Amino acid sequence: MELLFYLFSAVMILFGLGVVVSRNPVTSALCLVMSFVGLACLFIQLDAFFIGIIQILVYAGAVMVLFLFIIMLLDLKAEEGRQINYLALAGGLILCLVFVVQLGSVLTSFEAGDVGKTPQQPEMTTDKNPEGLSELAMERMAEKKLPDVHLVGWTLFTKYNFPLQVVAVLLLVSTIGVVLLSKRKLT
Amino acid sequence: MNTDYLPILVQFLIAGGFAAVTLLISVVLGKTAQQRSEVKDQAYECGMLPIGETQPRFSVKFYLVAMLFVIFDIEVVFLYPWAVSFQEFVRDGVWVAFYSMLGFVGILFLAYLYALKKGALRWSD
Amino acid sequence: MLEFFSQLTGLIEPTIKIVGLVFLVILPMVAYSVYAERRFSAILQDRVGPNRVGIPFTKVSLAGLGQPMADGLKFILKEDFTPDHVRKVYYWLAPALTMVPALLTCAVLPFGGYLKLPFVDDPFKLVIADLDVGILFVFAIASLGVYGIVLAGWASNSKYPFLGGVRSSSQMISYEISLGLSVIPILMIYGDLNLSNIVQQQHEQGWALLPITLDGFKPVVSMRDLLLLIPLFISFIIFVTSLFAETNRLPFDLPECETELVAGYHTEYSSMKFALFFLGEYAAMIIGSGFAVTLFLGGWSLPFGWGTNGEDSLFWGLVNVGTFFTKVIAFILFFIWVRWSIPRFRYDQLMRLGWVFFFEIALVNILLTAAILMLFRQG
Numbered sequence: 001m002e003l004l005f006y007l008f009s010a011v012m013i014l015f016g017l018g019v020v021v022s023r024n025p026v027t028s029a030l031c032l033v034m035s036f037v038g039l040a041c042l043f044i045q046l047d048a049f050f051i052g053i054i055q056i057l058v059y060a061g062a063v064m065v066l067f068l069f070i071i072m073l074l075d076l077k078a079e080e081g082r083q084i085n086y087l088a089l090a091g092g093l094i095l096c097l098v099f100v101v102q103l104g105s106v107l108t109s110f111e112a113g114d115v116g117k118t119p120q121q122p123e124m125t126t127d128k129n130p131e132g133l134s135e136l137a138m139e140r141m142a143e144k145k146l147p148d149v150h151l152v153g154w155t156l157f158t159k160y161n162f163p164l165q166v167v168a169v170l171l172l173v174s175t176i177g178v179v180l181l182s183k184r185k186l187t
Numbered sequence: 188m189n190t191d192y193l194p195i196l197v198q199f200l201i202a203g204g205f206a207a208v209t210l211l212i213s214v215v216l217g218k219t220a221q222q223r224s225e226v227k228d229q230a231y232e233c234g235m236l237p238i239g240e241t242q243p244r245f246s247v248k249f250y251l252v253a254m255l256f257v258i259f260d261i262e263v264v265f266l267y268p269w270a271v272s273f274q275e276f277v278r279d280g281v282w283v284a285f286y287s288m289l290g291f292v293g294i295l296f297l298a299y300l301y302a303l304k305k306g307a308l309r310w311s312d
Numbered sequence: 313m314l315e316f317f318s319q320l321t322g323l324i325e326p327t328i329k330i331v332g333l334v335f336l337v338i339l340p341m342v343a344y345s346v347y348a349e350r351r352f353s354a355i356l357q358d359r360v361g362p363n364r365v366g367i368p369f370t371k372v373s374l375a376g377l378g379q380p381m382a383d384g385l386k387f388i389l390k391e392d393f394t395p396d397h398v399r400k401v402y403y404w405l406a407p408a409l410t411m412v413p414a415l416l417t418c419a420v421l422p423f424g425g426y427l428k429l430p431f432v433d434d435p436f437k438l439v440i441a442d443l444d445v446g447i448l449f450v451f452a453i454a455s456l457g458v459y460g461i462v463l464a465g466w467a468s469n470s471k472y473p474f475l476g477g478v479r480s481s482s483q484m485i486s487y488e489i490s491l492g493l494s495v496i497p498i499l500m501i502y503g504d505l506n507l508s509n510i511v512q513q514q515h516e517q518g519w520a521l522l523p524i525t526l527d528g529f530k531p532v533v534s535m536r537d538l539l540l541l542i543p544l545f546i547s548f549i550i551f552v553t554s555l556f557a558e559t560n561r562l563p564f565d566l567p568e569c570e571t572e573l574v575a576g577y578h579t580e581y582s583s584m585k586f587a588l589f590f591l592g593e594y595a596a597m598i599i600g601s602g603f604a605v606t607l608f609l610g611g612w613s614l615p616f617g618w619g620t621n622g623e624d625s626l627f628w629g630l631v632n633v634g635t636f637f638t639k640v641i642a643f644i645l646f647f648i649w650v651r652w653s654i655p656r657f658r659y660d661q662l663m664r665l666g667w668v669f670f671f672e673i674a675l676v677n678i679l680l681t682a683a684i685l686m687l688f689r690q691g
Contacts, residue, residue: 061455153268194326213584230470310660
């Protein structure tokens with residue numbers, strides 16, 4: 001299964017490079033879609049099924065369609081004769097370097113713990129139910145399947161009700177922004 | 188990794204392979220009917236000569252719909268885990284889950300009403 | 313390494329299922345639903361339809377049953393022409409991008425309960441991938457289908473395909489919302505996203521739209537289920553209508569309406585590339601019918617809780633498979649019937665229906681379901 005991890009990682013990195021390197025904006029957008037699909041596969045490998053599927057549903061299926069629409073709406077032509085901005089290039093390289101150093105320091109100092117331990121392990125599926133999990137979720141646990149949609153549902157709607165409302169307000173604000181901006185364009 | 192998902196990968200390979208093979212087959216077996224000419228290469232416009240740009244600029248409304256789709260798609264995504272656990276919320280009397288969702292959908296309904304009032308979803312003019 | 317090989321052998325069973333379902337069931341069904349469409353429309357319009365092609369080199373015509381094979385062969389032998397003005401890479405990629413997602417969604421479709429083969433201990437579960445996020449997987453993959461159409465329109469570099477592609481994608485994303493909202497009452501009632509479990513529950517308690525089981529000859533219906541029929545029926549109508557819009561079929565076939573846009577996004581396509589669009593569209597229709605049947609009409613189960621799920625008998629296993637495909641074929645005929653009966657919507661009407669009418673109704677419907685479920689809370 002490690003093989004698949006490397007496969008999906010390679011897919012992600014290759015298409016991620018494609019986003020940056022390609023000169024045609026549509027190619028970039030499609031590479032980003034493929035990169036998201038690779039990311040979703042990685043999430044699924046980590047037993048985060050819900051997040052993995054949502055990654056495809058929302059990012060690949062909705063956000064990127066919007067991107068493609070914008071590219072086509074503005075009729076962006078492929079960049080020609082790109083002038084290399086050395087200052088920006090240097091800035092980007094420094095930023096990358098800082099990130100790599102940070103990543104390295106985190107990876108060397110962080111105790112990853114027992115990576116193989118997921119809630120599918122028997123000791124997690126005791127009769128005790130400290131999280132207030134639903135019965136169906138417990139049944140799934142007993143079958144050694146991770147009922148992650150139920151888990152997300154329970155956690156989200158019992159503990160994180162306020163952040164949920166904040167999300168709603170955020171979406172409301174973005175709706176107003178979108179409508180206002182496009183209205184100004186129309187007149 | 189959950190092995191339930193491996194068949195999906197196999198199916199992806201099979202479906203992709205099928206598409207590639209069928210596309211190739213017709214390249215190999217397809218007969219050329221007529222020599223390539225300027226007329227044959229022209230875009231099909233019912234016999235009219237193509238004029239103007241090939242990509243007409245389209246209305247900003249399509250962009251608006253795509254943006255609103257992203258927003259309401261997120262609303263639907265939040266509804267899924269809620270719906271799946273709903274019966275257990277009801278049974279255990281976790282009413283806060285219901286009110287919380289009511290608030291969430293309510294706020295987004297305001298957003299919807301705003302978009303509707305501003306004519307973002309009206310296509311008839 | 314040993315673990316790797318054991319996992320590879322574990323893939324044999326799903327591979328057989330995939331090949332069987334895709335190549336022996338769905339693709340022939342695509343071919344014959346085209347034939348059915350032509351014959352059925354001919355009957356509706358008092359014509360004859362294709363009734364000549366039978367076995368080659370004989371005079372046996374079999375009511376035209378050979379027509380799909382002849383069509384397929386013709387597609388392969390046609391010139392594979394790529395016009396000069398198109399964007400080559402995407403022009404080639406688009407047909408594949410339409411067909412692959414359409415075929416991928418059938419992976420979570422339970423086309424039967426179990427199949428208990430003689431001399432084999434464990435019964436086979438008749439679903440390719442039994443995912444716990446089944447419904448979401450379908451929506452996720454189906455949402456990728458937009459790319460094929462958008463790219464076909466854009467890559468053709470010509471006016472009609474471009475307009476068709478833009479129209480189509482914006483129609484598809486609009487109806488994805490109502491499609492997503494319409495299944496939420498189902499999720500609330502069954503409390504699960506796994507399609508096999510949803511069908512199993514419908515097998516035990518009666519279908520979502522026919523919640524009756526028989527106790528001997530006495531029908532058993534509960535008040536809760538009867539009340540739930542109201543939101544479920546509304547859901548069903550929204551789901552099916554959105555399915556028509558998602559598959560770009562009449563009355564919502566604006567992306568390819570021949571009176572305005574020639575053939576829409578595939579105007580510049582010919583031979584096998586066109587056939588792949590055709591195939592993807594019909595496959596989406598067949599698999600969509602499969603999901604409508606699975607969610608609302610009991611999937612593979614017989615009405616009134618008759619039969620078993622086939623875990624212990626080969627007979628019931630085969631009956632279940634037969635039941636499923638009978639329902640799906642009936643649904644496809646319904647699709648065709650609607651196509652040849654209802655005139656096309658206008659674009660503003662289509663958008664209004666999806667965004668204003670269905671969106672509001674679906675939200676109210678969810679509240680209604682919640683109210684009924686809270687009224688009849690258990691325990």
